[in-house]
Amino acid sequence: MRFTSSSRRLLSRFLCTLPQKLDNVHLYLRERVVKEAQCWLTDYLHTTRAIPLSHADSIISHAPFSLSAFVAQVPFPSLAARAHADLKRTFRRFLTYHPLNEYDFFFESIGLPPSSYSTAASTYPSYFLSDDALLLAVVSALVHYGFPWTKLGLLYREEPRIFSSDSDKLIARLGALEARGFHRACIIGICLAFPSALSADADPGGEIDRLFQYLNKVFLNFDLSDSVPENNLQIFLRVCRNIRVFYDLDSRKGTMGELLCKNLRNIFLELDDALIAQKLKFFIKLGMEASDAGHFILKHADLFNIDFDNPTIVMPEYLKCIGLDEDEVKLLCRKYPYVMGKNKLGNLPATMKAMNLHKRFLGKILNGNHHYLLSGFVLAGSHDTALDSGFHQGLERLKCAKRGQFLDKKVEFLLSIGFGENKLTLRSIAALKGPNDQLQERFDCLLELGIEYSVLCGMVNAKPLILNQCKDTFHEKVNFLCKDAGYSLEYLEKFPAFLCFGLENRTKPRFKMLEWLKELGLLKKLLAPSTFLTHSERRFMTFLYSVHPAAPKQWLERYSCRRDKDGNKNTLFVRVHKNQA
Numbered sequence: 001m002r003f004t005s006s007s008r009r010l011l012s013r014f015l016c017t018l019p020q021k022l023d024n025v026h027l028y029l030r031e032r033v034v035k036e037a038q039c040w041l042t043d044y045l046h047t048t049r050a051i052p053l054s055h056a057d058s059i060i061s062h063a064p065f066s067l068s069a070f071v072a073q074v075p076f077p078s079l080a081a082r083a084h085a086d087l088k089r090t091f092r093r094f095l096t097y098h099p100l101n102e103y104d105f106f107f108e109s110i111g112l113p114p115s116s117y118s119t120a121a122s123t124y125p126s127y128f129l130s131d132d133a134l135l136l137a138v139v140s141a142l143v144h145y146g147f148p149w150t151k152l153g154l155l156y157r158e159e160p161r162i163f164s165s166d167s168d169k170l171i172a173r174l175g176a177l178e179a180r181g182f183h184r185a186c187i188i189g190i191c192l193a194f195p196s197a198l199s200a201d202a203d204p205g206g207e208i209d210r211l212f213q214y215l216n217k218v219f220l221n222f223d224l225s226d227s228v229p230e231n232n233l234q235i236f237l238r239v240c241r242n243i244r245v246f247y248d249l250d251s252r253k254g255t256m257g258e259l260l261c262k263n264l265r266n267i268f269l270e271l272d273d274a275l276i277a278q279k280l281k282f283f284i285k286l287g288m289e290a291s292d293a294g295h296f297i298l299k300h301a302d303l304f305n306i307d308f309d310n311p312t313i314v315m316p317e318y319l320k321c322i323g324l325d326e327d328e329v330k331l332l333c334r335k336y337p338y339v340m341g342k343n344k345l346g347n348l349p350a351t352m353k354a355m356n357l358h359k360r361f362l363g364k365i366l367n368g369n370h371h372y373l374l375s376g377f378v379l380a381g382s383h384d385t386a387l388d389s390g391f392h393q394g395l396e397r398l399k400c401a402k403r404g405q406f407l408d409k410k411v412e413f414l415l416s417i418g419f420g421e422n423k424l425t426l427r428s429i430a431a432l433k434g435p436n437d438q439l440q441e442r443f444d445c446l447l448e449l450g451i452e453y454s455v456l457c458g459m460v461n462a463k464p465l466i467l468n469q470c471k472d473t474f475h476e477k478v479n480f481l482c483k484d485a486g487y488s489l490e491y492l493e494k495f496p497a498f499l500c501f502g503l504e505n506r507t508k509p510r511f512k513m514l515e516w517l518k519e520l521g522l523l524k525k526l527l528a529p530s531t532f533l534t535h536s537e538r539r540f541m542t543f544l545y546s547v548h549p550a551a552p553k554q555w556l557e558r559y560s561c562r563r564d565k566d567g568n569k570n571t572l573f574v575r576v577h578k579n580q581a
Contacts, residue, residue, distance in 0.1 A: 036087040037071050044095070045102065049130045055139065058149045059102070059129075062109035073098065102129045111153030137167035145174055146188050148233070159195040173198060180212055182219065189236030190215060193244045211247075218243060241273040245280065249294040271304060278346075279304060285349035286362040300370060308346030311378040315340045315351065315420055322364065322372055332357075336454075338428075338461040341391065341420030345378055354418030356454040391421040398430060409436050417443060418457050428464040445471040449478050450489050459496035466499040477503055485511060485529065495530040507533060509559040510540065516554070522547050 038060050045056035060067065074094045076087075103124050108114070129136060143149060155162050162170070177187050177197065191197050197208055283293040297303050316329045324332075333340055336355045343351055352358040364372065371377045399407055410429045413436045419425045432439060446456055446466075460467060477499055481487050492498060501507050510532050517523045535543065537560075544551035 033071060033076070033087060034067070037074075037091065038067060040088050040091050041067070041070070041100070041105075044091075044100075045129075049102065049128060051130060051136070052140070055136070055143075059105050059109045062111075062150055063105040064108075065114055066105045066108050069104075070100070099127045101127045103127070107153070107156070109149065110156060111150045112156065116153075116157065134165070134167075135163050138163050138165060138170060141167040141171050145171070146184055146233075147192070151192055151237075154192045155195045155198065157195075159199040162195065162198050165199075170198065177212070180216070182215075185233045186219065186236050188233055189240040192237055193240035194247075214247060215240075215243070235269065238272060239269065242271065242276055245273050245276050246294045246298070249280070249290045276304070278308065279306070282308060282346065282349060283362075283365075286352065286358050286365070288362060296366075303370065303373070306345075306373050307375055309344060311345040311375040312342050313345055313348060313351070313378055314342050318378070321377070322361070322369075336458075338422065338424040338457070339418055339420050341422040341425070343415050343418075343420050345373065345375075347415055347418065348373075350416060350418035351420070352418075353453040354457040356452075390423060391426065394423060394426045395429075398426065410439075412436065413439050416440075417460070418453075419461075424461055428461060431464040431468075433468045439467055442467050442469065442471060442474070445474050449474065451492065455490075455493045459492060463496040463500060466496055469499065473503070474499065477507070480507065481529070487529070491529075495528075498529050498533065501533050513544070513551075513555050513559045516558075517544075517547055517551065522551070 042053075042056045042060045045051045045059060046053045049056075051059070074090060076090060106129055107116070124132065126132070139152065142152060142155075147155075174187060174191075177190070178184060182190065194211060197211060279297055280290075280293050283296060284290055288296065316333050319329050319332065320326070332355055339351055339354050349358060352361045361372075395407065395411065407429060410432050411425070413432075414425050414428055415421070419428070434442075443456070443460075446459075447453060451459070478489070478492075480503060481491065481498060482489065498507075507529070511526075511529075514523060514526050514532060518526055532540065532543075541552045541555065544555055
């Protein structure tokens with residue numbers, strides 16, 4: 001069997017960077033083995049599994065991860081015999097005892113990421129695509145209509161039930177959508193951007209009817225279908241994905257239609273959905289409602305041209321430039337020193353929230369001060385300050401002692417939550433552990449528990465170790481503090497280290513011991529957590545002894561989790577008792 005030109009290009013693209021190491025194949029023979037495997041598996045799916053040849057070629061050609069994983073499992077002959085080995089026979093023998101999971105190849109080929117296609121494949125009882133006639137019929141119908149094979153994953157990711165529907169009804173539905181006045185490439189772009197258009201019935205007044213009324217206003221009334229070549233699917237898909245961003249934000253479906261029409265040709269034909277989402281996210285982070293952010297940025301299309309990545313802001317100079325008086329700036333510097341220093345413009349919402357200035361700043365933007373975000377204005381107020389003079393030198397010293405690549409990621413995380421380039425940030429970087437996504441999840445978890453953004457940033461600055469714990473631990477400790485200990489969340493602002501102490505081994509035992517003493521009338525009131533948790537074991541027992549000589553014994557026998565090397569719990573009490581005597 002011969003390779004098509006597209007198959008050859010795909011093969012050469014991933015041969016140099018195979019997803020999985022092929023330690024079982026000599027480097028000299030690797031290209032030949034992968035070519036033979038791709039060719040043989042394509043022929044296997046077609047001749048043995050009765051899958052159409054074009055489908056088989058698309059499945060194998062667009063699944064480099066699954067192909068390399070398959071080759072990595074095959075036990076090839078010894079090195080001396082590999083050059084003359086019959087690879088087809090080797091592959092055939094391997095599949096006799098190790099059935100091929102064809103769903104892994106299929107889901108990767110349509111564009112699902114590895115984590116998704118592995119999960120999707122596990123939902124099917126069989127390994128063989130030919131056992132699922134509905135799936136193959138739907139795929140054939142979609143590809144015959146014109147859907148790109150590698151884009152089918154966009155449909156499956158949001159609406160997997162499309163692939164278990166009746167193919168005749170699916171074609172009829174596509175015809176009904178086309179009858180609304182859109183040509184085929186436009187329909188494909190709409191369905192890939194709005195997969196629900198293929199899964200929901202077009203009932204009068206229903207979701208799909210409202211969607212196409214919305215799109216009709218944007219597309220047909222603006223004559224976009226005539227201004228873009230009918231076969232240019234990429235442009236239609238890009239425009240539809242951009243419209244989807246605003247459609248999802250539009251709580252009153254249809255109110256953004258006219259605004260979209262005004263900006264469609266100049267903006268949506270040039271920008272991608274990720275860049276538009278970045279602009280919207282900026283204003284949403286400042287406190288603007290999602291639907292209001294969509295209307296606002298469409299009314300002020302010049303905001304699409306703002307570069308959030310390159311311009312650098314410098315605190316506190318930027319605060320002076322936007323109209324804050326000298327005394328207020330000095331107060332903010334004393335209260336939020338960890339925010340001062342350099343940061344990029346894209347992190348400005350987090351910087352303002354860290355100082356609890358975001359609503360005030362948003363008010364200035366809504367009043368027409370858009371120039372506060374322009375690079376010319378930002379750069380005019382940006383120059384080096386004493387606050388960040390030692391930042392880069394300190395970072396280099398840290399990189400010498402630790403892994404530099406991970407430190408850069410931690411710097412990126414702290415800047416993204418509102419910290420600036422300063423010495424306090426360096427101290428926090430050295431204490432943080434875990435990848436950025438986990439640190440962000442923990443930070444978001446504490447926000448969801450009800451801690452204010454500016455307060456949480458202050459807590460992270462005072463005790464960065466709090467972000468080294470899992471989310472379940474946060475829930476348990478906050479529940480104990482508020483429900484069992486009777487404190488409010490505001491107490492964490494005064495004592496953020498509470499989240500660092502072990503709940504079962506330290507906090508709960510000591511709290512129960514103090515409660516017991518209070519019940520006996522030996523304590524007038526419970527000590528604050530900042531007092532009884534920060535004491536060492538020896539100092540805590542000394543305190544108990546001062547309350548009552550028998551209290552340390554009760555602590556060791558009933559509450560303490562500490563033991564000596566021999567398993568005894570009262571060794572420390574004897575030493576404390578002798579010291580008191």
